[in-house]
Amino acid sequence: MKDYLKYVSDSKKNDVAAEVLLQIGDKEFWGQKTIEEWKEMTPLLKEQLEAFKAAVPEFKVASAVIHFDESSPHMQVVGVPVATGYQRGMKKQVAKTKVFTKERMEQLQELLHDQAEKLIQEHPEIFGDETLKQKEKGRNNDM
Template sequence: MAVEIIFQCGDKKFWEKHTDKKEKMHYVFSYLLNKLQEYLPDFKVANAVIHFDEASPHMHVVGVPVWEGAKRGLAKKVSKRNVFTPETLSVILQDRLREEAGMCFRFNVIEELAEKSLGRNHDLSVVEYKVTKEAEHLEELKEQVKDSDLDLFAKKLAYKEVSRTQDKRLNEIKDDIRSREMEIESLGYQTCSMKSNLNE
C-alpha cells in the first residue's frame, strides 16, 4: 500500500498573476518535504515530484505508512489507519504543515497564502466515503434515467409524426384510387351506353 499526498500553495488565479515566482516553489516544497518527514517519521517517502506544467505548482509525494507496535502478527507493518489517524491528519497535515507552508511561502515567494477554507481538507471515514460514492452513483443514474426519458419522449414524438405523415399519405392514395375507380366506372358506363346505341 502506498499513500499519495499532494502539496499545493496558491490557486490558478494567484499563479496567473505571479508566474515569475513559480520557480521559488522548489524551496517551499523541499522545506515541506523535510518537515513532513520530521513530523511523520512513520510515513516513509518513496518519491516526491514537483509539477510546474499545470495551473499552479504542486508536489506529489508518494510513501508507505509503516507502523510499529502491533500486538498480533508482525510487529512492524504497513498500516495507513495507524499512521494517518484523525489527529495526525488534522493537527500535522492540515494545521502544522499548513503553518510551515505559509511561513516558507512568505519568506521565499514574498506573498501571503489565503486563509484555510471551511469545509475543505476533511478526510472521510470509510462509511462516509461509501455513502458519498453511492450518492454520486445515484445522481448519475438519475441523469441517465432523465436522458432516457427525454430520448424516449423524442422517439415517441418522431413516431407520431411519421405515423401522421404515413396516414395522410395513405388517405391521399385511397382518395386517388377511389377517384380512378369512379373514372373507370364512368368510362365503363359510357362504353355500355355506346354499345347499346349502336345496336339500335
C-alpha cells in the same frame, strides 16, 4: 509470510502506499505567474517536505516529485505508512489508517498551514502581500 507486497496489494483493507500533495496557493494565484516564478517554489516545496517528514517519521517517502505541468506548482509525494506494535502477524505493517488518524491529520494541517504562512512571509518576492485562506472544516480532509 512469503510475499508481503503481494499480500498487501491483494488486500481490500490495506494500501501499498499513500500519496500526499504539498502546495501553497491556488490556481487563481498561480495563473497570474510565469513559469520562472513557479520554479521559485522548488526550495519552498522541499522545505515543506522536510517539515512533513519530521512530523510523520513513520511515513517512508519513496518518491517526491515537483510538478509544474498543472494549474499550480506542487509536490506529489508517494510513500509507505508503516505502523508498529502489532500483536498478531508482523510487528510492522503497512497501515495508512493507523498512521494518518483524524487527530494526526488535524495536527498535520495545523503544522503545514503554519509552515506555509511562514514561507509566504519570508518570500514576498513570490507571494507579494498575499495571505493564506483560513482553515475550514472539511478542507484537506484526505491527503
